[in-house]
Amino acid sequence: MYEIRLHGRGGQGVVKASQLVVKAAVAGGLYGQSIPAFGVERKGSPVFGYLRLSHTPIRRKMQVYEPDILVILDDTLITSTGTYAGLKEGGMIIINTKKRADQLHVPKAAKTIVTVDATGISEKFLGSNRPNTAMLGAFVAATQLVDAGSLFSEIEAAFGAANRQAAETAAASLVITSGSF
Amino acid sequence: MAKQVVLTGNYAAAEAAALCRPEVIAAYPITPQSSIVERLSEKVYNGELDAEMIQVECEHSAMSAVQGAAAGGGRVFTATAAQGLALMYEPYFRMSTLRLPMVMALATRKMTSPETVWSGQQDAMSVREAGWIQIFCESNQEIVDMIIEAYRLAEDPRIRIPVNVCFDGFYSSHLTEGVWLPDQAEVDAFLPDPRMSLPALLNPDHPLSLDPLTAGPILMKYRKDHLEAMTRVLPVLEEIDAAFGKQFGRSYGGGIEAYRTDDADLVLITIAGMSGTAKDAVDLAREHGIHAGLIRLRVTRPFPARQIAAALRGKKAFSVVDRSVCFGWNQGPMHMEVKAALADQSARFSHFSTIGGLGGADISLAELGQVIDKLEEVKDEPREYPVHWLLKD
Numbered sequence: 001m002y003e004i005r006l007h008g009r010g011g012q013g014v015v016k017a018s019q020l021v022v023k024a025a026v027a028g029g030l031y032g033q034s035i036p037a038f039g040v041e042r043k044g045s046p047v048f049g050y051l052r053l054s055h056t057p058i059r060r061k062m063q064v065y066e067p068d069i070l071v072i073l074d075d076t077l078i079t080s081t082g083t084y085a086g087l088k089e090g091g092m093i094i095i096n097t098k099k100r101a102d103q104l105h106v107p108k109a110a111k112t113i114v115t116v117d118a119t120g121i122s123e124k125f126l127g128s129n130r131p132n133t134a135m136l137g138a139f140v141a142a143t144q145l146v147d148a149g150s151l152f153s154e155i156e157a158a159f160g161a162a163n164r165q166a167a168e169t170a171a172a173s174l175v176i177t178s179g180s181f
Numbered sequence: 182m183a184k185q186v187v188l189t190g191n192y193a194a195a196e197a198a199a200l201c202r203p204e205v206i207a208a209y210p211i212t213p214q215s216s217i218v219e220r221l222s223e224k225v226y227n228g229e230l231d232a233e234m235i236q237v238e239c240e241h242s243a244m245s246a247v248q249g250a251a252a253g254g255g256r257v258f259t260a261t262a263a264q265g266l267a268l269m270y271e272p273y274f275r276m277s278t279l280r281l282p283m284v285m286a287l288a289t290r291k292m293t294s295p296e297t298v299w300s301g302q303q304d305a306m307s308v309r310e311a312g313w314i315q316i317f318c319e320s321n322q323e324i325v326d327m328i329i330e331a332y333r334l335a336e337d338p339r340i341r342i343p344v345n346v347c348f349d350g351f352y353s354s355h356l357t358e359g360v361w362l363p364d365q366a367e368v369d370a371f372l373p374d375p376r377m378s379l380p381a382l383l384n385p386d387h388p389l390s391l392d393p394l395t396a397g398p399i400l401m402k403y404r405k406d407h408l409e410a411m412t413r414v415l416p417v418l419e420e421i422d423a424a425f426g427k428q429f430g431r432s433y434g435g436g437i438e439a440y441r442t443d444d445a446d447l448v449l450i451t452i453a454g455m456s457g458t459a460k461d462a463v464d465l466a467r468e469h470g471i472h473a474g475l476i477r478l479r480v481t482r483p484f485p486a487r488q489i490a491a492a493l494r495g496k497k498a499f500s501v502v503d504r505s506v507c508f509g510w511n512q513g514p515m516h517m518e519v520k521a522a523l524a525d526q527s528a529r530f531s532h533f534s535t536i537g538g539l540g541g542a543d544i545s546l547a548e549l550g551q552v553i554d555k556l557e558e559v560k561d562e563p564r565e566y567p568v569h570w571l572l573k574d
Contacts, residue, residue, distance in 0.1 A: 019357045023187045026359035032187070034357040059457030061352045063543045 001054035008073030013132030101177035137167030190353035195220035197328035207235035207246035213350035244272035254381025263290035277312030282335035299541025436485025445474025462549035486522035498531035537571025
């Protein structure tokens with residue numbers, strides 16, 4: 001089972017993004033589970049989402065404390081306590097940023113850092129900073145945990161063709177840095 | 182053909198309710214159930230569901246409206262939580278004591294104060310003496326299946342009692358996962374025709390006065406009947422679940438689910454969504470040589486006392502994990518009732534009440550593992566130990 005934690009800000013579509021991954025997972029014969037975090041969400045405040053993908057039924061219904069993968073939709077969140085918390089040894093961080101991996105103060109447990117300018121991509125295709133679909137493109141390209149075609153179809157069905165383009169562009173423009181940090 | 186779809190717990194409840202063809206739905210929105218009745222409103226508005234949707238001004242009116250419709254022989258549905266259920270209490274009690282069948286989804290939520298909108302089972306636990314049947318679901322699939330089974334149970338002539346189908350606010354209501362939705366023809370075949378199964382007490386062609394002032398000696402006979410009908414619920418539910426299993430290929434049993442209890446020394450007793458996490462905790466404990474098992478309370482009213490006593494026979498220790506409190510007993514309400522189910526046998530066990538998850542607090546795998554460890558520690562010195570609170574500090 002892969003446990004994934006998403007960090008973003010209210011209004012960025014964190015919950016919807018993780019639901020689309022579950023749809024693509026189930027369409028591909030996997031099990032998926034998305035639980036939104038239950039805070040006092042307001043536009044702009046930090047929000048979390050918990051996502052699990054597995055070949056066997058997912059029984060636990062709880063927060064993700066030790067994620068295999070972190071998906072961070074806003075790089076100003078990296079200074080918040082809790083954003084990098086609990087990342088598993090050898091874990092992956094996928095982050096919306098214009099910065100380089102060595103500028104992100106990532107924890108020692110991280111092995112793979114995936115950077116993508118999802119904000120820039122979403123501004124280009126959607127006309128505003130709505131990075132969730134571009135981040136899904138980066139997520140599927142970097143992890144290949146669900147079928148990319150099926151995720152792109154879900155994105156298009158939920159948000160339209162421009163979002164699909166944003167996701168496909170992000171999938172093609174990510175930067176992967178591996179090693180010790 | 183059944184189809185696999187990806188839904189939140191609330192949408193699973195709405196889709197299942199729609200498949201049962203309710204004729205009247207009356208509801209008032211409240212977190213965390215709102216998206217159930219929003220989805221049903223959409224379905225009525227766009228013609229997918231042929232029902233009367235009544236937008237009322239509060240939950241008291243919601244239950245009153247569906248009560249009138251049920252008294253007229255209609256199949257009805259509503260949903261609520263916490264403060265909404267509290268506001269509904271007066272017609273809620275009358276619904277069961279009039280013996281009018283219906284199904285109501287309860288996306289369980291902690292009662293205020295302090296102010297909260299998040300998960301907890303205090304709402305359901307606070308109304309467990311209001312004469313309804315209470316079923317708790319672990320997964321979104323179980324929500325679908327229990328709503329369908331619940332209509333057949335509520336309308337069974339041996340029962341005629343309304344049913345609450347309960348599931349955790351947020352941890353299930355807002356959890357997204359794959360579920361199988363049966364198709365309409367399959368559900369139509371499974372459920373009775375409401376024209377046959379529901380008594381139309383109110384009929385303009387044959388006017389009568391419903392529920393007049395009733396003298397105590399007669400009232401007591403109604404109560405005695407109601408209590409006796411409650412004793413038939415678990416066997417009838419087992420029978421309905423077996424029929425459901427035969428038709429749909431999924432089966433849940435009756436009042437409890439026992440998981441790895443056969444050779445267990447220690448037993449966690451859980452309710453609703455936390456049970457999935459607890460099953461993972463049991464498996465982990467077993468990897469470390471600890472003989473843990475789990476009993477999930479699927480039905481809390483009527484209380485499956487005999488089934489629990491049988492499942493605990495020969496075990497050394499147990500703890501009931503309650504997502505609510507019993508103010509009068511300084512422990513969780515289900516822990517208190519499990520002890521009552523064991524009667525004088527409870528002194529043979531090492532046991533304690535565990536309370537956690539109030540107001541949306543997480544119930545984690547690590548915390549449930551600690552409960553198992555504590556049971557292992559005390560298992561050979563039988564007595565009741567102090568309440569174990571899953572506090573976060």
